[in-house]
Amino acid sequence: MNKPTLLAAVITLALSGCTQFAPNYNADLIITNGEVLTIDSNMSIIENGVVVVKDDKIIAVGEAELADQYRAPKQIDAQDGIVMPGMINTHNHLPMIAFRGLGEEGISNRLFAYFFPLEGEKLSRELIYNATKLGAIDLAQSGVTTYAxxxxxxxxxxxxxxxxxxxxxLGQTVIKFPVVDSSAPYGGIEYAQGFIEQYKNDPLITPAYAPHAVYTVSKEKLQKINQLSKQQDVPVLIHVAEFPNEETRIKEEHQANSPVEYMDQIGILDERVVLAHGIHFSEKDIELVKKADAGVAYNPMANAKGATGMAPAWDMYRSDVRIGLGTDGPMSSNQVDLWRTLSYATTMQRLKHDDRTIMIPEQVIEMATIGGAKALHMESRIGSLEVGKQADIIIVETQSANMMPNYDPYATLVFQANPSNVDTTIVNGQIIMENRQMQTVALDDVRGTIDAMEADISAFANELAKKAIKSKSLMD
Ligand SMILES: [Zn+2]
Known part of the structure; x- marks a missing residue:
């Protein structure tokens, strides 16, 4: 055997020796070395687990050895961090981040005497676009991968x-008075048509209708929206039972016992609806919501700050109602991420029921992930780390002082973590943030426009606050 032939034989032997260890399957991304909270139906946790992504989907989840079966151009070592589904914020008004921190002087009639006039004066297409960008960066940096x-x-x-x-x-608002995107009352219905048409088949955006509330939208328009949502198969987002006097008003105007009973009576409570708040729900309301298979967005931090009450979230959770967590707008809870909301979700329910055994951290994390997916009727696509689901994944580091020790990952997340512990955010298979570095839009890209916006809003907002503080009525 001459030298080249010998070399070829050695190479062939070496290659054949390797093939039995070589990875068999192609992937795009492999996450290794993480404590994987799958949030599957058994709430399985995989120590030193692996999550494999191809295109926009999760194609494998399992023990460390699983990584050997796949090859991918991108690997992320989670470094003992917590790997979990991205969190789902089920209720927001994200562009109000432009006004975050305003109107905090103790205004009683904050919605009508402050929010609405401020929006009437300052909202524009441009502001909505720029503020959403800032808000979306804030969400991505804090581990929220889906928001409503x-x-x-x-x-x-x-x-x-x-x-x-x-x-x-994204729910296009429909309301009985002229607003920024419609000079006529209820113009949002027409606006929604174009928006739904444009985004109906988008992989990231689910277009929706958002009738503001049962007291700001007529019965006829609510029914029309319900009809359209059925035809177009899109969700309907609505504020319900947020204020105590909504009930009195519904009784007077529509002879129904509660906003939910009213919705049921006029035929608009169905499986496409997501009800924001539900603070003043009766037992019967919960039964009706359950029967209709509607979703509920529970906003404990905003409800505490606004002193609007404590929603019967634990009762809904136990009744198997589709319930997820939300923040409400950035003027209501000032934070768009869910970290503090997790803790409020627990503490508010324990205080309400005078019971420290309820709403344990595992249940709260469930609510922030698959619960949110269920509330939005998206649980077949998102909310857990399971094969076939969209790759919406976050990695929460456990090396910072506030994350140590980490005995129970659910307790660590609910009671210790904060937004800055989120290290990596992946949505639909795309890495949005890695090692705290934004990969899509950087904060510096929006800083200039946000500074200019702040300068423009400031003086008007302060004058408005002086007037608004004298207004007493809650809903007129
Ligand atoms: Zn709201």
Missing amino acids: DMYYHMDEMAKATKEVGLRAV
Whole structure:
């Protein structure tokens, strides 16, 4: 055997020796060395687990050895961090981040005497686009991968959300008075048509209707929206039972016992609806919501800050109602991420029931992930780390002082973690943030526009606050 032939034989032997260890399957991304919270139906946790992604989907989840079966151009070592589904914020008005920190002087009639006039004066297409970009970066940096929103000019929100790379259910507001995107009352219905048409088959954006509330939208328009949502198969997002006097008003105007009973009576409570708040739900309301298979967004931090009450979230959870967590808008809870909301979800329910055994951390994390997916009727696609689901994944580091020790990952997440512990955020298979570095839109890209916006809003907002503080009535 001459030398080249010998060399060829050695190479062949070496290669054949390797093939039995070589990875068999192609993937795009392999996450290794993490404590994987799958949030599957058994709430399985995999120590030193692996998650494999191809295109926009999760194709394998399992023990460390699983990584050997796959080859991928990108590997992420989670370094003992917690690997979990991205969190789902089920209720927001993200562009109000432009006004975050305003109107905190103790205004009683904050919604009507402050929010609405401020929006009337300052909202524009441009502001909605720029503010959404800032908000979406804030969400991505804190581990929220899907959010549901009710606002105006939803096409601008969709554009900014997609640039950052998040998933969203975007509800075009319908309300009985003229607003920024409609000079006529109820113009939101027509606006929604175009928006739904444009985004109906988008991989990240789910277009929706958002009738503001049962007291700001007529019965006829609510029924029309219900009809359209059925025809177009899109969700309907609505505020319900947020204020105590909603009930009195519904009784007077529509002879129904509660906003939910009213919705049921006029035929608009169905499986496409997501009810934001539900603070003043009766037992019967919970039964009706359950029967209709509607979703509920529980916003404990916003409800505490606004002193609007404590929703019967534990009762809904135990009754198997589709319930997820939300923050409400950035003027209501000032944070768009869910970290503090996790803790409020627990503490508010324990205080309400005078019972420290309820709403344990595992249940709260369930609510923030698969619970949110269920509330938005998206549980077949998102909310857990399981084969076939969309690859919406976050890695929460456990090396910072506030994350140590980490005996029970659910308790660590609910009671110790904060947004800055989120290390990596992946949506639909795309890495949005890695090692705290944004990969899509950087904060520096929006800083200039946000500074200019702040300068423009400041003086008007302060004058408005002086007037608003004298207004007493809650809902007029
Ligand atoms: Zn709201």
